[in-house]
Amino acid sequence: MTNTQDYEFYMDKALELAKKARAKDEVPVGAVIVRDGKIIASAFNKRQNRRVATYHAEILAIEKACKKVKDFRLNGCTIFVTLEPCVMCMGAIINARIETLVFGAGINKDNTLSSKEIAERAGLNHNLKIVSGIRAKKCSMLVSEYFSQKRN
């Protein structure tokens, strides 16, 4: 999968999941895992409601995918996430040998580890392809609206 239309198709699915998270008052992030053009797992952030620090959309989707394919290696899989993954989720994506990461909105913070640097320096012999900026505006709007509502 290498064309923008495909990327947008699956990112829209991830966006739908992010909106489900928002409806449950969670930070709106959604993730979809695709292999051979088929969605094999998807999830949204459940940290707040389930009260578990690791229940980010990506971790939950990776666990579902592993259980589905009965393998801790998700070779040939692409993960679509509405937001650039945190350190934990980047580590999980790399540990699972996911082939491609496609994310929507990027996180730019001074001196914070980017997904690119984490992928390069995780210490595993695994080349993760990273594509960013797919439906970026929609993805970031969801998150910024969520936090501005929280502040009010």
Next chain:
Amino acid sequence: MTNTQDYEFYMDKALELAKKARAKDEVPVGAVIVRDGKIIASAFNKRQNRRVATYHAEILAIEKACKKVKDFRLNGCTIFVTLEPCVMCMGAIINARIETLVFGAGINKDNTLSSKEIAERAGLNHNLKIVSGIRAKKCSMLVSEYFSQKRN
């Protein structure tokens, strides 16, 4: 908790768990989470047997601890791990706001992200105290013996 004897006591518990992992032909890593001098959760690596990429000792212990205290924040907790955590587990430790990380054997690989650098650059306003080298020899022996047996 700041004295070496305490550190060694809990690291020995983590070592026992690492040996349970070894008995199940898993990479021998164990983790114990302590709050107010009480072990609130513990786990060993189950990645191979359960076939889930995220089932490292630390992730499993953090999930158990969160469920036990019904909070995604593990304030005031110390995690003891026999091996320096990978990127994913470091991210989880930071996301969970664990106060102190005590690990046994370090991982030194050129240009690979160390636990220290990850803690400093994870982008969360959280100061993780890191103590290393507790029962280091025992912890690293377990892992190196496991891999040398695998090679034979």
